[in-house]
Amino acid sequence: MGVTKKEHFTTQQNDIANIAKALGHPARIAIIEYLLNVDTCICGDIVNELPLAQPTVSQHLKELKNANLIRGNIEGNAICYCINPETLTHLQDYFLKIIAKINKSTCC
């Protein structure tokens, strides 16, 4: 039915899945990496950097923003995007916990 049964899973499971989903596209990984590589914050030259049309980039930025992975500040008629460190750290913390558990369990 193409519709995820989100309500059957915990808030944390949905939370982590949403962040992971937002990172589940090479263009969005590329945007994150680009934002990291540039010292000052950028707006629309992300479009020049990526092999995608402006509306497509705008859509990817929207998804990253919805997942709280980036922030966008209005600066004149441009918009300055930057990484939101908290969300990446949150995901990192989750994986740290997960990986810590792996070592304790035996595997088939």
Next chain:
Amino acid sequence: MGVTKKEHFTTQQNDIANIAKALGHPARIAIIEYLLNVDTCICGDIVNELPLAQPTVSQHLKELKNANLIRGNIEGNAICYCINPETLTHLQDYFLKIIAKINKSTCC
């Protein structure tokens, strides 16, 4: 057009995106967490654990297997699934690098 322009991005970007994508569903996060919580490796009682039908679980397991996040070993007529630590560690290492960069950059 519903088709990702994967070829325009680097292998690493596609690599990370694929792993993230596989984790981008609460059911698959739940499966990972369940596999971690059980000492011995499990096969089909993942189905009993999740609020999803058997074919749906099987499909999610397939995606986790395709992303190399889990492994499945045949054991009689059952299949024993377990976490593949390498892929999670690989993702973890990537985020460590990413987060290390954030601190150095100023944000808007």
Next chain:
DNA sequence: ATTCTTTATCGTAATATTGCAATTAAATAA
């Protein structure tokens, strides 16, 4: 051999995602 158990696959419906051309909105520059 037959039945049971376990899991994968097929087929299908509902919905979501990806991508872009065209347009709109809003601030800036002329």
Next chain:
DNA sequence: TTATTTAATTGCAATATTACGATAAAGAAT
């Protein structure tokens, strides 16, 4: 005011995902 710049939104087509009933495949148990 009238361009111009910048980025979001709309509308649409192509494809992917999610979910499950039905079925198949393959080993175990009887």
